[in-house]
Amino acid sequence: MIADVQMHKGYTKVLLIREMDTGTRLQAERKFAEYAAKGVIDRGSFPDAEWRITDEVKRRNIRFETGGGTVQEWTGCDEGCFLDYVKSYTVLLLGTMAASSVAGVSSSLVRLGCCGFGEACTWDVHISHALQFLGMIPDSPGYIGAVMERIEENRTLDGWARKPRKLADFRYYLRFDRYVNEFWGTAGEDTKDYFFPVYLWWRLTSILPLRATEFLLLPGDCIHNRDGRWILTVRRTRLKKRLQKVGYTIHADYTLHEYEVPEWLAGEILAYKAAGEKRRPHEKDTLFSPARATQLGYMTYCQMRRRLGEFKEKVTGSADYPVSLGDTRHLAMINLILSGGSPVICRELAGHESIDISAGYYANLSAVVESAVYEKYRENRGKVTLDGSLKLRMGDRHGMTEVEGGHCDYAGLPGGDISECMKNYREGGHFGDCRNCIHYYPDQDGLRLAVQEGFREKVDEDGMFLMEMIEQVRRGNGAQEDITSALLRLQNSSACYRKALERKMEGEKNGKTKQDR
Structure with a gap:
């Protein structure tokens, strides 16, 4: 654990603490006094069961109480000893994390100490700090080693246990x-x-x-x-x-x-x-x-x-x-x-x-594309798309080129320009796959639905592929260029799905118009 970082003549000196001993306790008390003098800790003394810390934006109380629980035998500590270790660890976190994060880590460590052996082995809150803290307890009995091993086994790689924010539709x-x-x-x-x-x-x-x-x-x-x-x-x-x-x-x-x-x-x-x-x-x-x-x-x-x-x-x-x-x-x-x-x-x-x-x-951008197209179409009666730059077709296939199974709206195709065709291919390396092209309008209803569903699945697949590339780069097995390539792939499939949805809305509008006639 980093106790201090010192800068001198372009060099960085990092002072480490590897064990909770008497020297660590004294260093924590000195650091506590420094932060109290600065007003960062504005209530409580080191032996107290409650401190208050502030960063001028928020104030947080940190309580070193078991709340009716009992520090468990597997820790190898009695309650007073364990809470003193948590206090020392908490003080040493100051200067490395936001005040609210320090309070959260401290609270989680107290709760961890009060968990039974089985529950502690499945601990999934502030895992890195839990492992680091347990590893610093001196003369660790065998039970702490077993808990740390089980936590490591259950741990999700590289922090992917974090869940993305749940957005509304x-x-x-x-x-x-x-x-x-x-x-x-x-x-x-x-x-x-x-x-x-x-x-x-x-x-x-x-x-x-x-x-x-x-x-x-x-x-x-x-x-x-x-x-x-x-x-x-x-x-x-x-x-x-x-x-x-x-x-x-x-x-x-x-x-x-x-x-x-x-x-x-x-x-x-x-x-x-x-x-x-x-x-x-x-x-x-x-x-x-x-x-x-x-x-x-x-x-x-x-x-x-x-x-x-x-x-x-x-x-x-x-x-x-x-x-x-x-x-x-x-x-x-x-x-x-x-x-x-x-x-x-x-x-x-x-x-x-x-x-x-x-x-x-x-992740899961297909739902965003769907909502944006449908809502904008409903609000504006089909006049605009997601970015407002493309007009939906309200008429027939006039001006489009007939291709196998449908029509193509690319203006350059009648003159022999196949540059857009070369952007799309199917398995086996065959270029010119209309089903993956944003210019393709299939004539058959069943084929149209299959193409739309295929685009939807591809958006979500490309989102997952992008996150896999990011994970590879994080582990040191890939390059940043892989991320850029995957992002471009996702953006292209999103654009294709958006166009497919626009065609669906166009078809519904045309069908309704014919019925009215």
Whole structure:
């Protein structure tokens, strides 16, 4: 475990702790005193059963109590000894993790010590820290070794135990966007002022994938005009970057980044700032005023959640409408992927350290494509597609070239241009497979449905293939170029599936038109 990192003349010196001994306890107590003097630990002393830590954004209580449980025999420790080890480990985590993460790890270690042997062997919370902590207990009895071995056996490789965020059906987000725009067009000034944080959150973070806290910490003076371009300054966390020491202050743990925004968005922010005299004054340099006086001095995550609930109740009729603060960051990444964004751009806009961290956004995109096409078609009566750039055909096959089993809408084909044909092939290396081509319109209903289902399956298969490539790169068995190639493959299959859905909607529209006649 890293006890300290020292920089000197371009070299990095890493001090390690490998065992919980008397020296470790003394070092932990010294580090505790340092953080208490800085105000990071603002309540409690080292022997106490409860501490409170703060990073100026949140406060977290850390309790070293078993809650009625008993430290189990397999640990080789009595309760006082085990909790002292947890305290030392917790203090040594300070400066390496966010305050909330430190509290979470500490709580999980206490609960682990109170688990029976069988339950401990299947432990799946903060696995890396659990293994590291157990391995540092000195003169470990045989039971600890057995528990560690079983945890290792059950462990999912490279952190893939993390589950991707569960998003609602994509149509709910498309409808919510319409609700927001309709409401904002008719709302009064006082209502707009109150709900502006929600409005800006939706309009900004569904394009720029900010985390909720990054959005709430927008600087008060965040918008500037520079050479006719409107520039937005945002705070991005450094805590997702590795080898970064945590400072527990906004200044130390967040860096300023600039992005160009459209004039209408800048105008909305400036209008909100101009009406600021009505709102509660606050200490922190943030754009939004807290809903009520808070010791943290800015609009907190909990306050923003309540404000969003009120907004959903007002515009949709239900505070339980399935839109959450963390959703827009994922929606922004999905939109970026479907619009052809490269892995590097996805990484930079999301504030990730490496491409592979964005992997969770690439799965199950077929459902997103379906919802987007169907909802946009319903809303606009079939006039636009997902990105609004392609018009759906409302007539017959006029102007299309007849091919085997259907028609092709590629304008260059009658003149002998087969460049689009060469992009599609079937098993065996035969080029010109119409079923995999976005220009192909099959004539038979059964064949049309088979092609559509094939495209759908291919989108999900390509999503899984992309994540496999990311896993290979993470293990050191692949290259970043493999990820780029897999992403392009996914984007192409998504475009093909979207086109197939458009053809389906076109057919339904044409059939309905004939019936009306």
